[in-house]
Amino acid sequence: MSQSSKEVSNRQLRSPFFIELMLIIFLVEFLKGSLLVSLLPIYMKNSLGLTAWSVGIAFSLQYVGDNLFRSPFGWLAERLGYRKTMSGALLMTVVAVVIIAFTSAPVWLSIACLILGIGTSPLWPCAMTGVTEISGPNNSNGTAIGALEMASLLGIGAGPITMNFLMQRTGSNYHTSFLVLIGCGIVLVLVALLLPGKAKSVNLHTTVEAVRHKNIFMLIKSKMIQLKNSVKKTLYEVKHTLKVSWLVYPALFLQSFVIGILTPVITLYVQNELGFSLNMYSLLLIAGGGITVVALIPCGKLIDRYGTAPFLHCGFLLAAISISIFSMVHAVPLVFIFVALIGISYAFILPGWNTYVSHLIPKGERGAVWGFFLTLQGSGMVVGPIVSGRLWDVMGHEAPFIASSVVMIILFIVHLLLTRKRPLKTNAITEG
16 A cells, blocks of 8 residues: 555544544444343343244344345435434434333334344445545555444444443343443434535525425425436446446355354353353453454455455355354363454454455445445345254254354355456456
């Protein structure tokens, strides 16, 4: 990377917009990590007596809400701006946590998970669109993406650790933990209100036409026609500008499916099968997540310099090996060693994969394309928890981990084919 590229990249990382994005990502992942990693799996299975499959279905609904609205929110962000899109959506996260805090019926918990997913769905489309727009020369955004991933992982790790500490101090009082998360959601909305307004200038013709309509129904009809035409234009541009190998689509699905398999069962496995206390579980999260966070920024810089291929190859293979062995060991030192290896593998995968995908995004309609890609990628998170819960109930606690390891091997093969199939274009973009 040249000196001018480094200066632009450093200014990018210090800009108020980027700092606000990082803070929102941290708080969202703090909230979701607290609920999905620490509180809800044990609360729903041990306290409410639900099966692992039922827990998986509730988690799946969260990802359904997240993914169904990613593409629409990516589209809206380019037209309404980040402030209105994010603050309006994140207000729903507060509603979701309130439902969880004051109800205990499984149906309402599932509905709350769905609302939580909808409320957080614009997060990554807005973040990735923002990074792509303000990326430095030569599209060298691996460092910025690494910083966002670092904020995400810090939130994912800090949330469960904080909740474990709080649960330990309050005698497993879930209500107190939920009230803390309601406060976190309110802070999220306030930070979102600091984001930039409209990303595009107002169309003068549209404003004049709106004033001419004296009938409110005619005005609504006019707006709906404009919306329809704009969506058609967006889909047309995406269809004619997005030129990627068909292998990208299953890879997008599998990349999140492998995470979805582990999400609802990892806490159950560590506490119910390994017998770890809340404090020991927190140390385990620090060992795995801490190594990932520390390694993300240097990995992002190396990816900008050497490209994504070597890091993704190593990451997928290392993850496949470490996840499979993790499910077979019970000695505490070995558990920590393989969790650390999993953390290192994800430090390779997370910035590498998102940087690789960002190179495929055409300049036109970035928000819509990012939303489309992230929707497809996130659909794996919808299917993963359901498959995971069923595997746990039918085949035992090791089955989800073995399945995750197999998917990592498949991802390694698919990525190997992708990089060999289009080496010139990928290298040109990476080096350019």
